[in-house]
Amino acid sequence: MKNVLIINLRRLGDIYSAGHLINSIKQNSPDTTISLLIYKEFESITRSLGNVDQFFFIDRKKIASLKKNPIFSPALAIEKFYNDLADVQKTNWDQIINYSNDKIGSYLVSYLTANNPSINFSGIKYLTSQTMTRSSDWAIMLNDILPCYNHTPIHFIDCYHQLCGVPWTPLKNNLIKTHPKHDQSVQDVLEKIKKDDTVAHNEIQVIGIQLKSSDTSKDIPAETIIELIGLLLDNPKVFPVLLIAPIKSEQDLACDINAYFDNTLVVIESDLYALGSVIKHLNCVITPDTFIKHMCDLSETPMVEISRGKSPFLKQGTYNLNSFILTPTLSTRKYDSTNLENEGRIKAHDIYQAMQLALKHISISDTKLSSEATIYGPVRDELGIYYMPVVGGYDIEIELSRYVSRHYLKKTFLKNNPLDLSFFNDAKNFRLHAWLDCEKNAVTELTRDLLSTLKHLLLSQKNKTKTKDFVVSLERLLGHCENHHVVTIPLHFFKAQVDSLTSDSTAQNVQVVEELLYKLKSDIQQILVCLKEFESLIQETRTSLKPVGGLNIQQT
Amino acid sequence: MGLPITDNYQIKTSKTNHKIPVINGIHLHSMYHPIREAENFVANHLQLLQDKKNILVFGLGFVYHINQIIIELQKIHKEDYKIVVIEPNSEVANDCLSLNLLISDQVKIYHGLSHDRLYQDEELINFLLAQPGIIAHPASFNLYKSYFKNFLQYKAPLSTDQVLMVLRNEEIKKYISDRFMNEEDLPMALWDYSQSNHRIVNQLDYLFFALEEMAPHNGDTRK
Numbered sequence: 086m087k088n089v090l091i092i093n094l095r096r097l098g099d100i101y102s103a104g105h106l107i108n109s110i111k112q113n114s115p116d117t118t119i120s121l122l123i124y125k126e127f128e129s130i131t132r133s134l135g136n137v138d139q140f141f142f143i144d145r146k147k148i149a150s151l152k153k154n155p156i157f158s159p160a161l162a163i164e165k166f167y168n169d170l171a172d173v174q175k176t177n178w179d180q181i182i183n184y185s186n187d188k189i190g191s192y193l194v195s196y197l198t199a200n201n202p203s204i205n206f207s208g209i210k211y212l213t214s215q216t217m218t219r220s221s222d223w224a225i226m227l228n229d230i231l232p233c234y235n236h237t238p239i240h241f242i243d244c245y246h247q248l249c250g251v252p253w254t255p256l257k258n259n260l261i262k263t264h265p266k267h268d269q270s271v272q273d274v275l276e277k278i279k280k281d282d283t284v285a286h287n288e289i290q291v292i293g294i295q296l297k298s299s300d301t302s303k304d305i306p307a308e309t310i311i312e313l314i315g316l317l318l319d320n321p322k323v324f325p326v327l328l329i330a331p332i333k334s335e336q337d338l339a340c341d342i343n344a345y346f347d348n349t350l351v352v353i354e355s356d357l358y359a360l361g362s363v364i365k366h367l368n369c370v371i372t373p374d375t376f377i378k379h380m381c382d383l384s385e386t387p388m389v390e391i392s393r394g395k396s397p398f399l400k401q402g403t404y405n406l407n408s409f410i411l412t413p414t415l416s417t418r419k420y421d422s423t424n425l426e427n428e429g430r431i432k433a434h435d436i437y438q439a440m441q442l443a444l445k446h447i448s449i450s451d452t453k454l455s456s457e458a459t460i461y462g463p464v465r466d467e468l469g470i471y472y473m474p475v476v477g478g479y480d481i482e483i484e485l486s487r488y489v490s491r492h493y494l495k496k497t498f499l500k501n502n503p504l505d506l507s508f509f510n511d512a513k514n515f516r517l518h519a520w521l522d523c524e525k526n527a528v529t530e531l532t533r534d535l536l537s538t539l540k541h542l543l544l545s546q547k548n549k550t551k552t553k554d555f556v557v558s559l560e561r562l563l564g565h566c567e568n569h570h571v572v573t574i575p576l577h578f579f580k581a582q583v584d585s586l587t588s589d590s591t592a593q594n595v596q597v598v599e600e601l602l603y604k605l606k607s608d609i610q611q612i613l614v615c616l617k618e619f620e621s622l623i624q625e626t627r628t629s630l631k632p633v634g635g636l637n638i639q640q641t
Numbered sequence: 642m643g644l645p646i647t648d649n650y651q652i653k654t655s656k657t658n659h660k661i662p663v664i665n666g667i668h669l670h671s672m673y674h675p676i677r678e679a680e681n682f683v684a685n686h687l688q689l690l691q692d693k694k695n696i697l698v699f700g701l702g703f704v705y706h707i708n709q710i711i712i713e714l715q716k717i718h719k720e721d722y723k724i725v726v727i728e729p730n731s732e733v734a735n736d737c738l739s740l741n742l743l744i745s746d747q748v749k750i751y752h753g754l755s756h757d758r759l760y761q762d763e764e765l766i767n768f769l770l771a772q773p774g775i776i777a778h779p780a781s782f783n784l785y786k787s788y789f790k791n792f793l794q795y796k797a798p799l800s801t802d803q804v805l806m807v808l809r810n811e812e813i814k815k816y817i818s819d820r821f822m823n824e825e826d827l828p829m830a831l832w833d834y835s836q837s838n839h840r841i842v843n844q845l846d847y848l849f850f851a852l853e854e855m856a857p858h859n860g861d862t863r864k
Contacts, residue, residue: 158761
């Protein structure tokens with residue numbers, strides 16, 4: 086039997102999101118015991134998240150109060166933290182997975198493995214030199230590369246699977262635990278709705294609309310929700326219900342919206358535990374980006390994810406092939422909580438269309454959006470979930486960068502993978518060539534600085550006074566990390582490895598840097614191979630321009 | 642902070658036949674009608690009792706005011722409430738307890754304890770962390786003004802040797818005494834240590850660094 090600890094010191098969404106990895110671990114080795122270390126403020130998840138054998142808690146709020154309030158002795162916070170971790174520390178772990186991948190999680194992995202180097206760890210931790218060490222290149226991908234990109238080529242969940250060496254496995258059993266009493270109550274409510282509203286021979290489908298998220302920049306504006314409900318009420322095949330938490334601000338908003346419809350709407354108020362029952366029985370959920378999205382995925386309930394504001398688009402989008410993501414068009418989308426440019430760009434009609442698509446009431450080709458919105462749909466390939474724009478405008482440069490970056494990752498990590506450009510059938514040739522030229526230029530510039538760095542490195546080995554020139558050229562090389570080209574990916578790997586140099590000997594470190602520079606050179610060659618593959622494909626397959634007609638993507 | 646000194650203590654009987662403690666000549670309750678006095682006193686705090694189900698009371702007296710608080714809390718929160726009383730005078734507290742005057746067992750009484758002792762009591766700490774409402778019994782508060790004021794303004798000692806006196810875990814005690822002996826401000830020293838790039842020499846270094854990362858030291862709040 087294997088004993089695995091997952092450290093997940095993040096928020097509810099990330100804890101639910103780990104359910105996919107937990108499912109894969111359990112299904113690949115059913116005798117594995119899985120424990121989860123989380124903050125105590127999220128304790129309510131223990132009744133809801135399935136497949137976890139044991140939970141451990143750090144009472145962060147109490148520790149912070151004890152530590153920061155001058156009336157309490159510093160001894161109290163120290164002992165509370167120590168005691169919270171005492172049972173975790175005593176347990177014999179076979180593997181510790183740092184799902185947090187933050188500093189606290191990394192220190193704790195080091196604390197728990199310090200006296201037992203045989204414990205296998207996945208992710209990042211600190212060495213005694215206080216430098217960070219990564220368990221594999223996937224840890225670099227997760228920590229050093231993905232955070233730098235707004236539009237990532239790989240999904241977090243897939244990255245964690247690769248990081249832990251666990252093959253992804255389809256969901257099995259109820260990953261969201263529910264109480265039979267809650268299930269019955271929800272069923273009763275939904276039965277009543279369906280009974281009251283059923284049109285002859287048509288089964289009414291019930292759509293849950295989540296009213297609020299934890300961040301107002303992510304929320305669907307109230308006027309958009311009202312308009313959307315109007316559209317839903319006009320459709321005899323569907324019936325909207327409002328989903329709220331037992332919080333006054335949400336109750337007030339539900340009240341205001343309900344008043345607009347003469348209090349005829351159904352409002353379902355539920356805590357975390359009961360919410361599992363609600364989601365399980367709905368036909369579709371419309372949600373801004375919150376933990377409810379992850380609950381829907383684990384329950385396999387189709388959803389429309391509305392991605393606005395600082396919502397981390399694509400990195401951890403829906404993992405359900407039957408769900409869709411609706412976003413303001415990427416080329417002009419802003420990702421912060423203060424920017425109002427995204428305001429009003431997603432219309433009620435866009436959400437309504439995306440919902441119909443998710444319910445398979447309409448096909449992709451029949452879906453019509455306003456000019457500033459795009460629907461992304463998940464597809465699954467060898468690396469996991471990938472998102473393609475299926476309806477609406479899209480930025481060809483952003484999509485090509487993501488797509489060819491993913492191709493490079495597949496080539497590097499999975500080896501044999503041919504490039505398929507059928508996704509971009511409707512793109513104009515000159516746009517593809519313009520993107521290609523830009524990427525080639527980036528490769529040329531990076532190669533130039535790489536060769537210069539290598540030259541200065543060799544000179545500095547012969548003449549110590551040249552060391553400064555080497556450092557300057559190395560800094561110039563690393564400056565390319567600011568760019569978002571395909572070729573920047575191997576540079577990030579290089580940078581992470583340089584940052585992790587552990588030797589006290591300068592000579593040894595220089596030798597390692599030299600090896601890494603040659604490795605980078607070879608990786609850049611691989612990028613060039615990818616770009617050449619791309620170039621020959623667009624020359625071979627696009628001798629004649631095809632009419633524009635949407636992306637060539639299979640409806641899932 | 643030492644405990645207040647009582648020069649003179651006696652128990653009298655009110656016109657309504659209730660026992661009244663008198664300390665240094667000060668009557669802690671009304672000699673005419675202590676129950677009515679308590680009712681009027683608590684009537685001024687009804688909003689607080691509505692908002693808070695945990696109440697910290699300064700001054701035990703002979704609990705007439707506390708019994709009235711219990712009555713009101715029960716009306717609002719049923720049995721879901723807790724009262725903690727701090728009373729510096731153990732003699733009064735012991736007499737009160739022996740008279741069996743309290744009407745509820747959901748009252749925890751701390752009496753005759755120094756501030757340092759009070760702020761090391763785990764149950765009281767948890768109670769304070771829940772941010773209780775505070776009600777001061779006027780006669781008791783005025784009698785022991787500096788004791789209660791100092792309780793409210795208390796700052797825990799920060800030097801290594803004083804923190805070591807509170808610590809119970811031997812492993813942590815050894816870790817701190819080995820590295821931070823004679824520090825005037827241990828939290829600051831721990832913070833500085835976590836920010837330095839020295840080599841890790843003890844497993845507990847990681848734990849302390851994680852703690853500083855989770856709840857960073859804020860020197861200003863301790864000044």
